[in-house]
Amino acid sequence: MRIGSPKETYAADEGLFRTRTQWAWFGILLLSLVLFPFLSNLYWLYLVCLISIHVISATGLNILTGYTGQVSLGQAAFMGVGAYTVAWLDNHAATPFVLNLLAAGGVTTVVGMVAGLPSLRVKGLYLAIATIAASFILHFVFLNWESVTGGARGMNIAPPQAFGHELANADTFYWLVMPVTVVMVLLAANLFRTRVGRAFIAIRDRDISASVLGISLPVYKLMSFAIASFYAGIAGGFYAYFFGAINPESFPLLMSIFYLAAVIVGGLGTILGSILGAVFMTLTPELLRYGVDVMEPFVDDASALLSPVRTMVFGLLIVGFLLFEPHGLAEIWRRVRRFFHLWPFRN
Amino acid sequence: MSMKIRTSRLLFGVASGLALGGLVSGTALAQDQETTVGAGAGEEDAIVIGGSIPMTGVFAFAGLAFNEGMRDFVSWVNEEHGGVNGRKFRYVGQDTGYDVDESVGVFQRITSREDVDFYFGDSTAFSQTINSELNRRDILMTGASFASELNNPEEYPLQFLLGPDYTEQVGILLDYIADEQPGARVAFVHSDTEFGRDPIAASQERAEELGLEVVETLVTPPGASDISGATLSLRRARPDYTIFHGYVLAPIPDFIERSRQMGMETKFMGTYYSMDQTIIDEMGEAADGFMGVMPYRYYYDQEAPDTEILGAIHDMHDEYKPTMYIQAWLAGVLLREIAQETLDAGKELTGSNMRETLDSMENIDTGGIIGVPVTYRGSSIPVGRIYRADMDEGRMVPVSDWIELE
Incomplete structure (x- = not known):
């Protein structure tokens, strides 16, 4: 139990990790991430790699939607831009993967800023529709700019090479995607200790007040779009490398809704929320498979009969979270932490 | 915080906790009870057919038929023929929702638990995505897609189509x-x-x-x-x-x-x-x-004399079965032939061995599913x-x- 955490400097007050306990837990988390591949099979590694990609993208969307208040349904299409950038560079330039991924982030940043231009005039649902429009336009480009995107057929991407090894499978790919995810999440968390991050929050809370305080709305809104798109671009680049093949149908509108749902279920405006949301949205349908397995001895052909139920339970869980935990999974986490702060002396 | 909210939250927490937690704790119980039909999980020499099958989503109409067809084939081949050379078949299929992420997940899930010999895929995108993994694990695959691109033994050496592309x-x-x-x-x-x-x-x-x-x-x-x-x-x-x-x-x-x-x-x-x-x-x-x-005979096409498989299907079902159901049977029948020839040649059932067998086979009898004996050209049957x-x-x-x- 700890009874207080006095802060003696402003820097300490702003720190991401304010107590030794937090540092210790963070260390344990990193250690378990390092140990995980040695203790797990390819199936779980695959899921964790997929979750990492989702975490990066959801974190980006949370910066834009959760922190800056700009609703976007274009995240999947932005990921598509990143994925196609990687695919094109891989097929035509044969540049190293680090460069390709950075280029994916860069190109997507520019595209995202252009797609974010309507945010200067409209907000809320109107902006959501504008971003849907952007994603349809991008989808059209993926489909019809055949010389670059390969058209409906799409493109194949060779696995990334590092130190002479192909990072083709989840067990090796993990070592690429996980560190980057950790770094990108930490960067996002740090963003909100700076003027830029606070400006985002001010815009979300009341854009007129923010503007009165001297925050340039156009600059910061576009900056938010740029950062969110950069994250989407990197996630898209990883997606392309991870799956090795992409086509225009790889990035449907439904995927954007998936990210928005992840951010809402996880907790809007919290970094932890993006992580928990992405984990929840990816893992729950998979865990529900075990439910199907458990029923197998009792129900003939359980997989065919219960798979629709699995989808419905997943839907109900999301509705349940919206009803009973409107602040998302991150809030549950906070409650649990608060409980243990003074445990066992108070409950 | 009012009592009421706290209670409902608690109830929801307990309910979702039970839903998830219960299922997760069932893992141990379920570890060796996959969604299977055919030889028991304990049987070591079973020939395992894995499947990423779209049982929900837009392609479910086909996925459910694939699933049923594969299950029926496996029961039939085990009961009527005792499998191949005494080795029984086992089918493990799981729902993908016709989503590539999930299809790959299902592939990893099944292959991490089973020694899969043969796989059934659900889409062109999945076939493209899983290709390198198939080569690495040396597993032969066919499936729902008739994409022309897959009809390419050099790029997709371990995949073949169930008919003309x-x-x-x-x-x-x-x-x-x-x-x-x-x-x-x-x-x-x-x-x-x-x-x-x-x-x-x-x-x-x-x-x-x-x-x-x-x-x-x-x-x-x-x-x-x-x-x-x-x-x-x-x-x-x-x-x-x-x-x-x-x-x-x-x-x-x-x-x-x-x-x-x-x-x-x-x-x-x-x-x-x-x-x-x-x-x-x-x-x-x-x-x-x-x-x-x-490419196949319909359920009701019994005019020809040599329709052993259609006869077996009729024995099992009085009502119409879709062509996708027949397609799954064709996959099974081909696999049986391929496995038989590979084992007879004294080779193991690896993907590349089975591919060699497939390439060497001529005038394959599909038990009447296709009206003429077929020979693979490239990776398809252009009939x-x-x-x-x-x-x-x-x-x-x-x-x-x-x-x-x-």
Whole structure:
């Protein structure tokens, strides 16, 4: 139990990790991430790699939607831009993967800023529709700019090479995607200790007040779009490398809704929320498979009969979270932490 | 915080906790009880067929039929034949929702628990994505996709198709047309998807080679509802034959009805996935005269004497079974033949060994599923037959013999 955490400097007050306990837990988390591949099979590694990609993208969307208040349904299409950038560079330039991924982030940043231009005039649902429009336009480009995107057929991407090894499978790919995810999440968390991050929050809370305080709305809104798109671009680049093949149908509108749902279920405006949301949205349908397995001895052909139920339970869980935990999974986490702060002396 | 909110939160927490926690704790229990049929999990030498099967989502109509077909095949081959050389078959299939992420997840899930010999995939995108993993693990795969791209033993050495690829399907239609009405005017209507675009460019060339005139090529969104503009273009083009590709149902019935209302006399044709009896039934009256290519016999096609497999299916089911169900049986029958020959040659059931066997096999007997003995060319079987919907009989009737592309 700890009874207080006095802060003696402003820097300490702003720190991401304010107590030794937090540092210790963070260390344990990193250690378990390092140990995980040695203790797990390819199936779980695959899921964790997929979750990492989702975490990066959801974190980006949370910066834009959760922190800056700009609703976007274009995240999947932005990921598509990143994925196609990687695919094109891989097929035509044969540049190293680090460069390709950075280029994916860069190109997507520019595209995202252009797609974010309507945010200067409209907000809320109107902006959501504008971003849907952007994603349809991008989808059209993926489909019809055949010389670059390969058209409906799409493109194949060779696995990334590092130190002479192909990072083709989840067990090796993990070592690429996980560190980057950790770094990108930490960067996002740090963003909100700076003027830029606070400006985002001010815009979300009341854009007129923010503007009165001297925050340039156009600059910061576009900056938010740029950062969110950069994250989407990197996630898209990883997606392309991870799956090795992409086509225009790889990035449907439904995927954007998936990210928005992840951010809402996880907790809007919290970094932890993006992580928990992405984990929840990816893992729950998979865990529900075990439910199907458990029923197998009792129900003939359980997989065919219960798979629709699995989808419905997943839907109900999301509705349940919206009803009973409107602040998302991150809030549950906070409650649990608060409980243990003074445990066992108070409950 | 009011008591009421706290209680409901608590209830929800407990409920979702039970839902998830209960399922997760069931893991240990379920570890060796996969979604299986056939030989028990304990049987070490079982021949395992894994499957990423779309039992929910847009492709569920086919996925459920694949699943049932594969289950029935495995029960049949184990009971009637005792498997292959005493080794029984086991089928492990899981739902993918027709989503590539999930399909790959299911592949990893099944292969991490089972020593899979053979895999059934659910989409072209999955086939492309999983290709390197198949090569690495040396697993042979077939599946739902007839994409022309997959018909390439160099790029996709461990994958083969269960019939003619889409280009070959249209090729069979074109052969039939050239035979029936030399110099006919042909139009293509296809969806704006990877599936829809697949055979079009090659088929346009092929039509020209056969002396047919391609008078129009129309692209619509899949499942398009507004096709008035497209039907007008079609009327202007006055084709003798209109070939649809890349749709399952919509907008084919609408297209046919409007064209009839406009007094057009074009004959409408489709490819495999728009040719099942259930689809034809859903089209209703519009379907009358609708033609298309079908690589397999229908459930009710028992005219031939050598239809062992169709007989077995009839013994199991009194009611109609879709063509996708038959497709899964074909996968099973081919696998049985491949496994038999590979084992007889004293080789192990690795993907590359089985591929070698497949390439060396000639005139494979499919137990009557396909009307002629088949030989793989590349990775496909370029054989099919033209059927026409006869609404008086309420079924598809063959209007050509089996056509084999050269």
